[in-house]
Amino acid sequence: MTTNVDGTHDATLTSCLDSANDPATDFPIQNLPFGRYRSEEDGAWSVGVAIGDQVLDLRRAGVVQNSQMNQLMRLPRDARQAIREAISEGLRRGSPQEKPFRSALIAQTEVQMGLPCEIGDYTDFYTSVHHATTVGKQFRPDNPLLPNYKWVPIGYHGRASSICVSGNSFARPVGQTKAPNSDIPAFGPCARLDYELEIGVFISRPNILGERIPMAAAEDHVFGIALFNDWSARDIQGWEYQPLGPFLSKNFASTLSPWMVTLEALAPYRKAFTRPEGDPQPLPYLDSPANRAMGAIDIELEVWLQTPAMQKAGSAGERLMRSNYADAYWTVAQMVAHHTVNGCNLRAGDLFGSGTLSGPDAGQGGSLLELSDGGKRPIRLANGETRTFLEDGDTVILRGYCQREGFRRIGFGECRGTVLPARP
Amino acid sequence: MTTNVDGTHDATLTSCLDSANDPATDFPIQNLPFGRYRSEEDGAWSVGVAIGDQVLDLRRAGVVQNSQMNQLMRLPRDARQAIREAISEGLRRGSPQEKPFRSALIAQTEVQMGLPCEIGDYTDFYTSVHHATTVGKQFRPDNPLLPNYKWVPIGYHGRASSICVSGNSFARPVGQTKAPNSDIPAFGPCARLDYELEIGVFISRPNILGERIPMAAAEDHVFGIALFNDWSARDIQGWEYQPLGPFLSKNFASTLSPWMVTLEALAPYRKAFTRPEGDPQPLPYLDSPANRAMGAIDIELEVWLQTPAMQKAGSAGERLMRSNYADAYWTVAQMVAHHTVNGCNLRAGDLFGSGTLSGPDAGQGGSLLELSDGGKRPIRLANGETRTFLEDGDTVILRGYCQREGFRRIGFGECRGTVLPARP
Numbered sequence: 001m002t003t004n005v006d007g008t009h010d011a012t013l014t015s016c017l018d019s020a021n022d023p024a025t026d027f028p029i030q031n032l033p034f035g036r037y038r039s040e041e042d043g044a045w046s047v048g049v050a051i052g053d054q055v056l057d058l059r060r061a062g063v064v065q066n067s068q069m070n071q072l073m074r075l076p077r078d079a080r081q082a083i084r085e086a087i088s089e090g091l092r093r094g095s096p097q098e099k100p101f102r103s104a105l106i107a108q109t110e111v112q113m114g115l116p117c118e119i120g121d122y123t124d125f126y127t128s129v130h131h132a133t134t135v136g137k138q139f140r141p142d143n144p145l146l147p148n149y150k151w152v153p154i155g156y157h158g159r160a161s162s163i164c165v166s167g168n169s170f171a172r173p174v175g176q177t178k179a180p181n182s183d184i185p186a187f188g189p190c191a192r193l194d195y196e197l198e199i200g201v202f203i204s205r206p207n208i209l210g211e212r213i214p215m216a217a218a219e220d221h222v223f224g225i226a227l228f229n230d231w232s233a234r235d236i237q238g239w240e241y242q243p244l245g246p247f248l249s250k251n252f253a254s255t256l257s258p259w260m261v262t263l264e265a266l267a268p269y270r271k272a273f274t275r276p277e278g279d280p281q282p283l284p285y286l287d288s289p290a291n292r293a294m295g296a297i298d299i300e301l302e303v304w305l306q307t308p309a310m311q312k313a314g315s316a317g318e319r320l321m322r323s324n325y326a327d328a329y330w331t332v333a334q335m336v337a338h339h340t341v342n343g344c345n346l347r348a349g350d351l352f353g354s355g356t357l358s359g360p361d362a363g364q365g366g367s368l369l370e371l372s373d374g375g376k377r378p379i380r381l382a383n384g385e386t387r388t389f390l391e392d393g394d395t396v397i398l399r400g401y402c403q404r405e406g407f408r409r410i411g412f413g414e415c416r417g418t419v420l421p422a423r424p
Numbered sequence: 425m426t427t428n429v430d431g432t433h434d435a436t437l438t439s440c441l442d443s444a445n446d447p448a449t450d451f452p453i454q455n456l457p458f459g460r461y462r463s464e465e466d467g468a469w470s471v472g473v474a475i476g477d478q479v480l481d482l483r484r485a486g487v488v489q490n491s492q493m494n495q496l497m498r499l500p501r502d503a504r505q506a507i508r509e510a511i512s513e514g515l516r517r518g519s520p521q522e523k524p525f526r527s528a529l530i531a532q533t534e535v536q537m538g539l540p541c542e543i544g545d546y547t548d549f550y551t552s553v554h555h556a557t558t559v560g561k562q563f564r565p566d567n568p569l570l571p572n573y574k575w576v577p578i579g580y581h582g583r584a585s586s587i588c589v590s591g592n593s594f595a596r597p598v599g600q601t602k603a604p605n606s607d608i609p610a611f612g613p614c615a616r617l618d619y620e621l622e623i624g625v626f627i628s629r630p631n632i633l634g635e636r637i638p639m640a641a642a643e644d645h646v647f648g649i650a651l652f653n654d655w656s657a658r659d660i661q662g663w664e665y666q667p668l669g670p671f672l673s674k675n676f677a678s679t680l681s682p683w684m685v686t687l688e689a690l691a692p693y694r695k696a697f698t699r700p701e702g703d704p705q706p707l708p709y710l711d712s713p714a715n716r717a718m719g720a721i722d723i724e725l726e727v728w729l730q731t732p733a734m735q736k737a738g739s740a741g742e743r744l745m746r747s748n749y750a751d752a753y754w755t756v757a758q759m760v761a762h763h764t765v766n767g768c769n770l771r772a773g774d775l776f777g778s779g780t781l782s783g784p785d786a787g788q789g790g791s792l793l794e795l796s797d798g799g800k801r802p803i804r805l806a807n808g809e810t811r812t813f814l815e816d817g818d819t820v821i822l823r824g825y826c827q828r829e830g831f832r833r834i835g836f837g838e839c840r841g842t843v844l845p846a847r848p
Contacts, residue, residue, distance in 0.1 A: 121585050126668060139667070146666050151609050152600055156668040157581035157675070161545050161769050162633055171634045173766035176576055176707065185575050187707050209586055209677065210595045210847065236766070242570050243563070244550060244580040245669020251581070252766040253633065283600065283611050342597035342660070342676040343847070345585050423634065423767070 001290040001333070002077075002219045002263035003270045008032075008088040011408045015091050016098045017105070019052030026401065026411025027051055032087050033259035033412070034224065036069055037111040045114050047072060050259050050413070051091055053108050060104035063087055069117040073204045073223045074348035080204070080223070084264050113167075113258035116226060117202065117349040119160045123339060124198075124230060124250075124353035126154040129329040131358035131366055138374040139238075150280055153330040153338045158230075158353065159251035169418035170231070170253040172392060177235040185239060189422035192234035192375060193390040196356040197303050197366035197398055199325055200228035201332055202260050203350040210343040215288035218333035221346060224260035225299070225332075227398040227415035228353050231255070234369055234389070256351075257398070257415035263332075265410060269402040270294040271326050285341055286334045295331035299412075300324055301357055301400045303366070307385055308393035317397060318381055323359035323366060325400075392421045425714040425757070426501075426643045426687035427694045432456075432512040435832045439515050440522045441529070443476030450825065450835025451475055456511050457683035457836070458648065460493055461535040469538050471496060474683050474837070475515055477532050484528035487511055493541040497628045497647045498772035504628070504647070508688050537591075537682035540650060541626065541773040543584045547763060548622075548654060548674075548777035550578040553753040555782035555790055562798040563662075574704055577754040577762040582654075582777065583675035593842035594655070594677040596816060601659040609663060613846035616658035616799060617814040620780040621727050621790035621822055623749055624652035625756055626684050627774040634767040639712035642757035645770060648684035649723070649756075651822040651839035652777050655679070658793055658813070680775075681822070681839035687756075689834060693826040694718040695750050709765055710758045719755035723836075724748055725781055725824045727790070731809055732817035741821060742806055747783035747790055749824075816845045 007013075008030065014021050015029040027033065027050040036045040037055055046067045048055040058064045063086050064072055072083070090101040126132055129149065136144035148154065164170070172193055178185040204223035207213050213221055230250060237249030273295030281287065301324065306317030330338075335352050356366040365371045368389050371379050378386035390396070396419075400412035431437075432454065438445050439453040451457065451474040460469040461479055470491045472479035482488045487510050488496055496507070514525040550556055553573065560568035572578065588594070596617055602609040628647035631637050637645055654674060661673030697719030705711065725748065730741030754762075759776050780790040789795045792813050795803050802810035814820070824836035 121583055123583075123671075124668075136667075148602075148609075148663055148666065152664050154664070154668055155671050157583055157671070159545055159547075159581055159768060161771050161774070162767075164633070171767055174636075175766050178572075184704065185572075185707070187709065209588070212598075212847075233766070239572055240576050240578070241667075241669075242572065243560075243665075243669075244548075244578055245665075245667075247547075247579050247581070248762070248766045248768065251768045280608070283609070285611065338672070342599050342657070342672045343586075343595055344583060344672065344675045347585050350585070423636075 031410035126355040127328040172422040173252040190233035196230040201352040209345040218336035224262040227257040255417040304397040455834035550779040596846040597676040614657035620654040633769040642760035648686040651681040679841040695720040728821040
């Protein structure tokens with residue numbers, strides 16, 4: 001478990017950069033998330049760390065030798081920790097290296113962010129029992145939670161090519177749907193377009209095909225976490241997903257936030273991971289004392305919606321819900337151990353989606369499917385508009401942050417995407 | 425459709441290389457499949473074409489500028505066709521270029537073959553209605569073929585990292601299974617390990633996210649075809665696959681043959697594609713006159729099993745079944761058009777699996793699940809052994825070839841993999 005709280009987490013640390021000391025920033029010196037950026041249209045991607053309103057170029061600061069994020073990610077954990085400490089020291093107020101580090105800064109407003117790394121394979125899990133139960137009720141009223149759910153960290157493979165970075169817009173997908181009262185399918189634009197609030201987990205160290213990763217080593221293979229929106233076409237999904245799972249209902253676009261918050265940065269926000277009384281305990285390959293003691297991560301998550309009318313009125317949007325990653329039924333370590341128990345090999349830069357992160361309470365659904373009860377009860381927005389599913393022009397923004405008494409609040413930046421009309 | 429029969433298909437063409445004129449070779453001058461090889465343990469991959477018992481190094485022969493297979497694959501179709509013609513001319517008996525081409529040859533026995541390209545995303549389809557019906561009966565006796573099957577080319581995302589090239593061996597996977605009479609799952613080695621006879625289709629030209637590929641252009645985006653074994657752990661699959669599809673039951677290993685037979689080489693073997701009377705016609709986005717006229721490809725397929733006892737006795741194995749890719753319910757063009765109808769982007773080197781290619785007759789099941797009726801009726805081998813599912817040490821070999829009156833037979837080489845005991 002990556003739970004060692006050290007000097008880089010000290011709440012009294014301040015940066016030589018004023019914007020990093022602003023209490024409202026997502027990127028104080030205690031955070032230091034990694035991302036890729038470029039400053040000109042056709043330039044190559046550089047590896048950077050967010051600090052206040054700036055990006056620190058790691059190569060120009062002398063912290064890394066080249067601009068290959070995936071190479072950096074696959075370093076052993078102690079090497080990654082040493083990089084974190086070097087960056088933290090270089091950016092501190094009064095650092096002897098303030099000058100070279102300052103010369104490696106560029107304003108976030110002047111760069112274009114890319115996907116944080118080259119994603120090899122993308123796997124989506126289904127770790128929220130609250131989401132699985134609520135959605136299960138809609139698809140299978142008699143059998144909401146399948147018998148395997150509390151034993152198997154359910155996951156399935158997703159599409160890597162269509163993962164975009166925050167700020168993307170995409171055309172409403174078209175495809176086949178079938179109305180319950182029709183014998184044959186129809187073809188046209190998706191009418192039940194939805195978002196899914198997830199986190200994305202990035203793999204660092206690879207394992208060799210055939211070699212499983214045990215729980216005790218699982219977090220050594222994890223680099224960090226970003227926000228992830230797994231856009232979903234519910235009507236296409238309903239018609240296509242039997243017997244092999246979702247396909248075109250998911251692979252038209254997914255959106256990632258540009259900054260990977262490292263497990264090291266998240267160390268102060270770890271929590272005990274317990275199952276509700278009466279639930280079966282995980283099988284041994286999915287269990288460890290450390291996972292029980294500190295397996296959960298306390299990340300507050302929010303979904304915001306900005307409709308075209310809100311944008312016109314100058315509103316940044318309305319918050320639709322909040323949930324917390326600590327309410328997931330399976331941990332990061334359990335996802336890694338399960339994914340490799342059969343010998344499947346992970347590579348640096350592979351991405352795991354958590355699955356939709358709904359909370360236990362009504363109103364904590366991580367998708368419109370849940371908030372509108374399958375489209376049956378429109379949600380009412382403060383400006384009088386209503387939504388069952390997403391309309392053209394809608395922008396969805398995911399936000400996330402960690403806070404704990406005695407520690408500096410750190411944030412994930414935002415994960416933003418906009419729905420465009422379907423192409424003719 | 426890539427159905428133009430030209431001078432490169434002329435059955436009277438002979439090669440300057442005797443082994444390519446052997447009637448038994450898979451690789452006469454009419455074939456010219458592409459693959460990657462290296463001649464030393466740590467060397468970089470080169471791009472080659474199989475000819476008789478040799479490999480032609482395309483860079484050394486002056487046909488391509490570099491050894492990047494994915495770059496070659498993404499060339500426009502006319503450029504790929506020009507490369508095919510240049511290779512065909514250079515390798516002909518009496519070619520003025522015989523000398524430089526001969527100096528670019530290396531024996532297949534002296535090289536190590538790699539995966540034919542870098543695979544980005546891998547999608548597995550389910551295009552055999554015979555497989556879907558037989559397997560559906562086992563999982564859902566009351567409802568073997570789901571209502572969407574004849575409308576939707578069912579597909580789902582697979583794992584790219586664990587795709588290996590022919591000749592690989594892999595440990596029997598372990599995982600969770602649940603016996604029908606048990607309330608809780610067990611953990612241990614898979615007891616129902618199976619192969620799946622498939623073809624793999626490689627993408628050439630990419631499309632941009634949001635831009636669908638119509639049927640008329642679909643085959644311009646396809647490079648070629650290889651043999652593909654989608655090894656499957658049936659007992660793990662049965663417990664994990666609801667509601668999101670197969671996961672650990674598939675991603676422990678898949679095996680590809682090393683040579684991509686191009687659509688250009690397959691032009692003489694195209695066939696009309698018709699649906700059984702009474703079946704619905706495909707929706708317009710999945711239909712075209714050319715697809716009806718020539719959408720199918722006549723590829724004979726075989727599965728061979730070599731048990732440890734056969735190996736000991738010096739036997740190359742026993743053929744378990746034969747089927748033909750022309751019996752698939754959905755064509756290559758339909759897979760491409762369906763995959764992109766929602767705007768999903770394909771990249772050069774992406775792989776589509778056809779799904780298990782079973783034939784219409786009893787005994788034509790493309791997996792042991794079918795041949796042994798779900799493990800209920802062991803198959804009897806000529807040496808007296810029996811099998812329901814694969815045992816440790818078993819080697820499965822897929823073979824494929826095309827033949828037609830007036831044309832030279834071309835083959836796919838073999839796709840071979842061996843099951844090792846589970847790791848402790």
